[in-house]
Amino acid sequence: MVPEARRTRDLIFVIGAPGAGKGTLCKMLAEANNVDHLSLGDLLRQTVSSPNADQLIAGCIHRGELLPTHILHELLYHRVAQPVSSTGGRPLLLDGFPRRLDQAREFEAFGPPKLILFFDCPEDLARERVVTRKLGRIGDTVEMFDKRYSEFRESNPPILSHYARPEGRLITIDTSGATEESYQKLQAALGSSEKWAALTSEAPKFPVEWIREMTDDQAHS
Secondary structure (H helix, E strand, O other): OOOHHHOOOOEEEEEEOOOOOHHHHHHHHHHHOOOEEEEHHHHHHHHHHOOOOOHHHHHHHHHOOOOOHHHHHHHHHHHHOOOHHHHOOOOEEEEOEOOOHHHHHHHHHHOOOOEEEEEEOOHHHHHHHHHHOOOOOOOOOHHHHHHHHHHHHHHHHHHHHHOOOOOOOEEEEEOOOOHHHHHHHHHHHHHOOHHHHHHOOOOOOOOHHHHHHHHOOOOOO
16 A cells, blocks of 8 residues: 555656657657656666666566566655655656556556556567667667567557546557657647646747757657
């Protein structure tokens, strides 16, 4: 049970296949709006890079396997269950979570997400992005992508079905275009969302020209 005093953070789940653009687009969205961004992938990579890394966690990451749900929740707890006094009341983009329906259901002890963003990208394009990006990440290979995409293909539809109601909570964005094009589609989709407006009513808005400058040298992640 999560202490009542800590159920304070408004969560936005961000889901999509590897290579769908979650990391890049979430960073841009957080910069342009009054929201925070936590990448589950980055958190896990930081965890296993520690000299005292838990060997169970490290083994799962190196094999491209999903962590047991209870371990994953322990890692996320202190990043997510924070009082308003320490976050300024900013919503949190939880990038790369959930990857299975049981993760979503158990994590709702923190409170259900206010929004779910699904970044939809074709498999062939997502594979090309992953294997050609030069980020030095564990698992950026064709073999690991195919393993992870197979899991995504099986696990994602139940998540989408689970969050299809109430209407307006699940937003699907086509991220098959270039970074700027995908970001404009994301902004357009959020611009018509009452739930997003309620979460970011005081957020500053940056012009398209700023977005173009920011994305000149960026690749999808």
